[in-house]
Amino acid sequence: MNHQQSLPDLELPVPPRRPVPVRVRELPAAEAEPAAARELWAAVQLGTVVAEPDDLPEEAYPAALAVLVKRASGFTPRVAVESNDAVLLELAGSQGLFGGLPGLLAALRAAFPRPLQLALAPTPLAAVLLARAGRNCCITTPARLAGKLASLSLRHLHWPEEEQARLRSMGVNTLGELLRLPRAGLARRLGPERLRQLDQITGTRSDPRQAIAPDERFSERIEPDYETLQREPLLAALQPTLVRLEEFLRARQRGVMGLRLRLHFRRALPQFTLVRCVVPEYRAARFTALLAARLESLPLSGPVQRMELTAGRPRRFIAASSGLWSPGEHGGDAVAQAAPEFLQTLTARLGTHAVYGLAQVDEHRPERQYRGVAPLAAERVPAPAAADNLRPLGLMPVPQPLDSLLDAAGQIRQLRHAGRELQLVSGPERIESGWWDGEDIRRDYYIARTTDGARWWVFREGASRRWFLHGCFA
C-alpha cells in the first residue's frame, strides 16, 4: 500500500519551465580590445637627460642600473637588463596586484619619475625602443604596436653606424620604412641576425629573457644586553639573528658562502672577522658552530659593545637529502654531507691554509712531486706513472742536514740522525733534474737504517757532497 504511494516521490523533480535570467558578463575595457598581448613589458631607460656623457659616465651605468633593478623587483620577479642602458619588467601578471593597468601605470610613474623614460609594449625590444625614443606610451595590443613603432628613428636600434649609413643611403630612415622592406632582401643585406631582431620587435618571434635575481644580502646589527668579553653571551646574543638568517635563506632557497662579523668596542677600533663555508650553507646551527670556533680563536681588544653580522651573497645550492643509512653503516656515504661541515669547522678555527688536500705533479724532483690543493677538490688529475723505486710514505718538506763524520780520505765513516747511527741499506739512485728553472738538483738517494730498525730516505748532494735526510719509510 505504502509501496504504491511512495513511488511518485522518488521521481526526479521536473524543472519548472520558467525563464531563467541569464547573467551577461561584462568584459572589462582592457580585455574588450582585440587580442590583448600575453606579455606586457615595460622598459625603463636611464633617461636622455641623465644619460648625457657629462652627467653619467658609461661605467656608472651598472650601478645606476642596479638601483633600477632593485626598484623594479618590487613590481615583478621577471626583471631583465637590456644592453646596459635599460631595465625590462614583465608586468602581465602584476596588473591585478595594482588595481589594473591604470593603477599599475600610476605606481610605475611614481617609482620611476621623469628623467627616466618609461614605455610599455607587448615585446621587450619594442618597449626598449619606445623608451629610448622618449615616447612615454603604453601599448597593450600587438596590433597597435607596428603603428607606434613606424615613426621611430633607426638610431634607437643601436645598430653599428656603418649599417645605419647603409640603410640611410637606401632611403630608409624610420623603423616603419625598414619593416616594410622585403624580408629576403633585408636578410641578404643585413644578415639573418638583424631580421631576427626585427621579428622580435614586432613580436612574430619569441624573445625569451633571463630574469635576474636581485642581489639581496642579509645584514643585522646586534646589541648584547651588556658589554662583555665572554664568548658565550656573545654567541647567545647572535643566536636570534642567525635564526632569522636561516629563515631569510630558506625562504629564498639560497645559501651563503660566508659571514662577516664586525665587532665594535667602546675604546678600540672595530674589529672584523670572516667565517667561510666550503659549500653554500643556510642552517643556523652550523653558523653558530662556525662562529663559536672562530670567536674562540679570536683575540678581542675589549668588551664588545655592538656587533654587525653581514651574510655573503645568497647563492643557489642543492640541498642534500639525508641518506637512508647513517654514515658508515652499510656503506652509506658520508663524504657528501659530513666532509664539508668538518672542513668548515677546521678552517673556521685553524685558517684556510691549515687544511689541504694533496695532488700529484708530474716532476722528477721529489719535493715537487706533490702540492697542496683545496681539500677534497673535485677535479681528479690523472696520476703520473708510479716510479719503480721504493718511495717513502712521508717526505720532509725541506731536507734536513745530517751529521757526517768523514775519514782522512774524504769517505764517509758515519752518518748520524738524531743521535743514531745510519747505515746505508740500498742505493744509490741518482735523481738529476731541473736545470731549466735554476733550481736544479743532482742527488744520490739511499735507503738508510738506524739501529732501532727505522728506515729513512737520505741523499748526498752532488755539488757539496753533504748528506740530507729527506723521507721516512713510515
Next chain:
Amino acid sequence: MSAMAHDAQFEALLQHPSLWRGRGLAPPSGYPSGHAALDAVLPGGGWPRRGLVEILTGGGCGELMLWAPLVRQFTQMPAARCCAFIAPPYEPFAPAWQAQGARVDRLLVVRTPEPLWALEQGLQSGACALSFAWPHAVGMTALRRLALATERGSSLGVLIRPLRAAVEHSAAVLRIALTRTATQLRLQILKGRGLAPCIVELPLP
C-alpha cells in the same frame, strides 16, 4: 680416551650456551688489514670498524705501511670518505701513496698545534673514515673523549705515539707497539678486546 676424542668433547663443551669466551665480545667483523698473519690474530679478523687504535713506535718503522692496505680500500670505494693526517711530522708523499694504490685526492692534511681537537672533530663528524694523528701528549681524559667521538661518528682513529707511552693506561680498543728488524715488522699487541697480549711478525714488503 684418545686425544682426538678428548678434543671433540672439549669443543662440544665450548658450544654450551651458558659459556662465553672473551673473544665473543669482539665485534663480529673488522676491516681486513691486508696482512694475513695479523688478520688471524685480531678479533673480528681485521682492524676494528670503529674506535681508537694506538700505534707505539719510534717512527720510520712502517707504521703507515701497516695501514696502507686499509687506506687503499677506503679511498678506492665509490662513496669514499677521506683519510686525514693530522699534524704529521712529515708531508704524506703523494707518489708513494699512489704506488700503494691509494687515491691521493682523498687524502687530507691538517696542520694544527691542537691535533687532539682536530682529531675529535674528524672522528665525531664521520667525515673521515680513518684519521691518523701525531699528538704530543695525550691524557686519559683526552683518550676517553676520543674513544667516545669514534663511537659517535662510527669512525676509526689511529694515534701514533712514542714507545714510552706503553706504560700509560689507555682507552684505545687496540694498542700495538711496533718495531722493525732487518727482515720483518714486529707487532707487539699490548691490548685488544678479547685478546691476550701477543706478538705478530709480518714480513716486510
